[in-house]
Amino acid sequence: MYVIGIDVGGTFTDFVVAQEGQPPRYFKTASTPNDPSEGLMTGLNDAASAHDLSLADFLASADMIIHGSTVATNTLVERKGAKVGLITTDGFRDLLEMREGLKEDRYNLRMTPFVPLVPRYMRAEVPERVLSDGSVKVDLDEDALNAALDGLKDEGVEALAVCFLFSYLNSENEDRVGELIQAKFPGMYTSLSSQIIPQIKEFDRLSTTVINSYVGPVLGRYLENLQERLTSVEQGGDFLIMQSNGGVAPIEDSRRQAVRSILSGPAGGVAGAAAYGRLVGESDIIAFDMGGTSTDISLIENGEPHLSTEKFEAGWKISVPMIDIHTMGAGGGSIASVGPGGIMQVGPESAGAMPGPAAYGKGGDRPTVTDANLALGYLDAGNFLGGSAILDTALAEKAVAEHVAKPLGLDMIGAAEGVATVVSTSIAEGIRLMSVQRGVDPRRFTMMAFGGAAGLQAAKVARQLQVEKVIIPAAAAVLSAHGMLSTDLKYDYSRSHPESLLGMDLDAVKTIISGMESEGQERLQKQGVSEANIEVSISADMRYLDQIYEVNVPISDLGQSAETLLSQWAANFHQRYQELYSYSQSEQEIRLVTLRASVVGRLPKLDPPPLETGHAKPAKEKGRRKIYLDGWVDAPVYEIGDLSPGVSVAGPAVLESDFTTVLVEAGDTANIDPYGGIELLVSLESETGTVATAGAADRPDPVTLAVVEHRLESIALEMTEVMLRTAMSQILNSSRDFSTAILDADCQLVAQGEGIPVHVSALPVAGAAVRDYFGDTMSEGDLFILNDPYFGGSHLPDITIIKPVFHEGRLLFYGVNRAHHSDVGGGTHGGYNPRATEIFQEGIRIPPLKLYNKGVPRDDVLQMLSANVRQPENFLGDLNAQIGSVMIAAQRIDGLLESYGADRLLAAVSEILAATERQVRQFISEWPDGVYHGESLVDDDGFENKLIPIRAKVTIAGDSMAIDLGESSPQVTGFINSAYANTRSLAHAAIMYVAPADVAKNEGSMRPVDIIAPKGLIVNANPPAPVCMSTNHCAEEIVEAIFKALSQAVPKSVNAGFSRRLRYAITGKDPRTGRQFIWHFFLARGGGGAAHGYDGWSNVGEVNVAGGIRSPSIEVTEERFPFFIRRHELRPNSGGKGAWRGGLGGICDLVYQGEGPALLNTAGDGIVVPPFGLFHGEHGLPHDYKILSNGSERPLGSKETEVVVNPGDHVYCLSSGGGGYGDPSERSQEAEDWDRRNGYVV
Secondary structure (H helix, E strand, O other), X not given: OEEEEEEEOOOEEEEEEEEOOOOOEEEEEEOOOOOHHHHHHHHHHHHHHHOOOOHHHHHHOEEEEEEEEOHHHHHHHOOOOOOEEEEEEOOOOOHHHHHHHOOOOOOOOOOOOOOOXXXXXXXXXXXXXXXXXOOEEEOOOHHHHHHHHHHHHHOOOOEEEEEOOOOOOOOHHHHHHHHHHHHHOOOOEEEEHHHHOOOOOHHHHHHHHHHHHHHHHHHHHHHHHHHXXXXXXXXXXXXXXXXXXXXXXXXXXXXXXXXXXXXXXXXXXXHHHHHHHHHHOOOOEEEEEEOOOOEEEEEEEOOEEOEEOOEEEOOEEEOOOEEOOEEEOOOOOEEEEEOOOOOEEEEEEEOOOOOXXXXXXXXXXXXXXXXXXXXXXXXXXXXXXXHOEOOOHHHHHHHHHHHHHXXXXXXXXXXXXXXXXXXXXXXXXXXHHHHHHOOOOHHHOEEEEEOOOHHHHHXXXXXXXXXXXXXXXXXXXXXXXXXXXXXXXXXXXXXXEEEEOOOOOHHHHHHHHHHHHHHHHHHHHHOOOOHHHEEEEEEEEEEEOOOOOOEEEEOOOOOOOHHHXXXXXXXXXXXXXHHHHOOOOOOOOEEEEEEEEEEEEOOOOOOOOOOOOOOOOOOOOOEEEEEEOOOEEEEEEEEHHHOOOOOEEEOOEEEEOOOOEEEEOOOOEEEEOOOOOEEEEOOOHHHHHHHHHOOOOOOOOHHHHHHHHHHHHHHHHHHHHHHHXXXXXXXXXXXXXXXXXXXXXXXXXXXXXXXXXXXXXXXXXXHHHHHHHHHHHOOOOOEEEEOOHHHOOOOOOEEEEEEEEEEOOEEEEEEEEEEEOOOOOOOOHHHOOOOOOOHHHOOOOOOOEEEEEXXXXXXXXXXXXXXXXXXHHHHHHHHHXXXXXXXXXXXXXXXXXXHHOHHHHHHHHHHHHHHHHHHHHHHHHOOOOEEEEEEEEEEEOOOOOXXXXXXXXXXXXXXXXXXXXXXXXXXXXXXXXXXXHHHHHHHHHHHHHHOOOOOOOOHHHOOOEEEEOOOOEOOEOOOOOOOOOOOOOOHHHHHHHHHHHHOOOOHHHOEOOOOOOEXXXXXXXXXXXXXXXXXXXXXXXXXXXXXXXXXXXXXXXXXXXXXXXXXXXXXXXXXXXXXXXXXXXXXXXXXXOOOEOXXXXXXXXXXXXXXXXXXXEEEEOOOOOOOOOEOOOOOOOOOEEEEEEOOEEEEOOOOXXXXXXXXXXXXXXXXXXXXXXXXXXXOOHHHHHHHHHHOOOO
């Protein structure tokens, strides 16, 4: 009897056939993308023939077939899914399209907006509403539902998705919709969000549910066709489908919950890595799967793959549990190039299968990683893929020479070696970052390398990570298919149950857990799994009170006493939090968010027997080949299949099979394990030993530059990740209003994380303020804080933490984190005081101040700071997150200094900045010389000043430019003045928006630009002028004025006007808790400005953050604050008309339900001056905010304080759309028809 594993990939379909007591046999056949079942049946025929059986006899003898495929993934990525209709709560039809206000690349303003999987005309809203306590406020309107369904039927709907607010708490209305759909359209593929993913956060649930209906019919048809083919030849055993969570499920379950199969194929590889690890006694594994176009990285700990419940695929969020796989654009086909600044880059662009690497001889002439490896002698040109392909070494060498070596001034072989090093660094940094995000140290793990391209890079990657052992399984080329034979039936359940751990209703928790356990056990028992083979694990997603990201924690024995259980539960949470983020906050309230149950039915395993080891033959060379390892070496070549268990091969050597090649470098050793796999022991000395001593004072080589640039960027991103996961306040953990950066000793910006553009170029000024004030008194372990705009800050709510990094007594770098705090004292809650006429009225003012003295926190300073804010717990929690972020930076920079030595690292940093400078000078030199003028107007300053001008005179001369803001208004009474650091940052951001998207955002990009902002003007105010609003206004107007000026020089590189920021903050008392609250408005984000060739992004916010701030979840907001949000959707007609239309603003109708009156203040602009159009494009509509109270309407100004909001009042906001670009008469008819059909234009 056989067990068969099948993995359908894009190029090949892999098969593994296992029998009890026999080594598994492997087969490959070409995939057939148009109908994957054809290639699958061909492969089964081949496997049957190899076993001397007919297909019918072969399948009749198969106890089980387990199948993974990319059908669901490809359906989503290629946008070939069903025509889906969406039924959602009245007032919320646009949540899918609004995408939480985020845009992936905030500096690239000229991108095509994501097209939603369900267009607006296919999204129907129905009156109904469940509240945050699960009670029904509005019953389902069945007449409206039937009318909506009829309309969708007329549009040709093929599948339906249903997502109502808070349906995870009460699914009554969704269940009824499901019944009515099946009565009206029997057999219609329908997904109810309360069944797909009953969890809090409506966008997560909505996106996941829509994806399920989008891919489900396609996957279902494929599985049905396959089942028919198999049934026709009398396949009689179980047929199971690989799931993204690493388990398997029957066909019907897989069809109904298709979204759980999105990562079906890659999950098999990770399952295979975990299974092989069990065979060879390794339980902690970094799985490293490198193919032609990408590399998949995942972590296996204690024998179990890490799972994730947040994954983006093709731009859409998937929130069901799945194996945590991080994909990087680094594979054998990744293209190597030299950027305009002269630094080598590898990937993410790939040559693909056609034309492929230059060596394929199919017309490709750009060098790839495969070409570099061939030039280095690592690949056998005449025996690639077992001889099925012949590689052309001359073409590979020519491509590397022309496109990499020549531009860098290297010889061909040095360039090829550089390509191999850079791609390995990129992968190593990806692994390092993923490991840190998951709270593990990669050095204590074993690496498992598989996929066709991994064997050549594995040792290099391991050496950079200081990982001593790499395992390359015997089945490496077909590990995904092999892994499917080691899986189990697995069902994951989740139920959100938001509640504080203190005072928790444990009986309710136990009831939910029992229900999930029972459902899973019942399903497994129906499939013939005995009770003895069922295992259940229970966990909970938890967080501190005001955080937005959860930590998954195992739940202790529910049979304990309540006191013991809750105490252990809290301890488990604090411990896991400490593991992930290096600190915990034991005084903070802990919240339970989601309960999870994983119910596993263990299937019989057919582990391969060890190979015979009694007569191990000595390793016999099949030939020799010259390979390049710091010089040409005549190395032995071995056939992997001829190496017996126990054989050891010392490097340098090459091990080959038909589908993989393994490089054993000098000092490394390859041992053959009992199952025919390779255990590669990596010498770690060369990584730090040679690098730190080589040519310390010399100009760094191009390869070192590329490696160091990768590693510095990775450190800055790691700082960002720590901040996101640990900050307490919504404005940071959800809305992402913070930035991270690394400065050198001269306070030049070296690297930044995913920061807010308005912050980044102000950080060097803050660093310089600390350096100049403390000078030589700074010591190792010191930590500094500031927020004073006149000492390098932006505005008082933005608090900056700075940690100097020393090496052997020398101050070399600074780790910097700037974050917007929810409150910093002052005359009004929330940090903005429109009544302020001097900075002292805006909050606590912190000049450069020492927060840690030689590693010891200054508790007196922390106490003083927290005593001056309204929410000290949140303030200190956010401060701790900032401190953790810069501490991580210091640790990682220490590692870089250990690897390279100070002088060599500093030389590399200097050259990286110079390379960026060259790139910026190059594109400026291509712009027409001249003097260009632009003007933008601020509505007012909240006092007597109206229509306040910001004027930019941009002078382009050769390869440099000057931005002179000297004709702008004098400083004004109100809080829209800007300090120089803020102005500098905005001018830099404006240039980065216009620059090519691949320009590094570091100090080098500022050097060709001179910013002139005379003292005493609104753009460089003298103290004590108030400046709190300056990061928005006059910040946005500075960018607008520069855009208008540059539109005359480079019209196709600028955007029309974005919506301006108009926020409000409201404070009151929550009757549910008795606590005072402060809430900042980040909903109904405004629209982005259009550009040549691109409509503006809707709901993306103001230009100075450009999609970098996330809108909060409606459900989390109502669960946490005393609000009822009646409506949150796009604002039709708000985008300016043009050849390319401005993005739409939003509509938000929020009802206050607090105890007694609340106070509201506004801070912003854009009620009078609308987002501007360009080149005859029309302006977007301006903001329109108001309070609706008992039939009366009170308009809200943009700069008001202490506006009373009574219980039951509506705060009704219409946000601006973006400006249009180009003459509206030139808009394509297709685009106009689409706008009207979807109601964007009414």
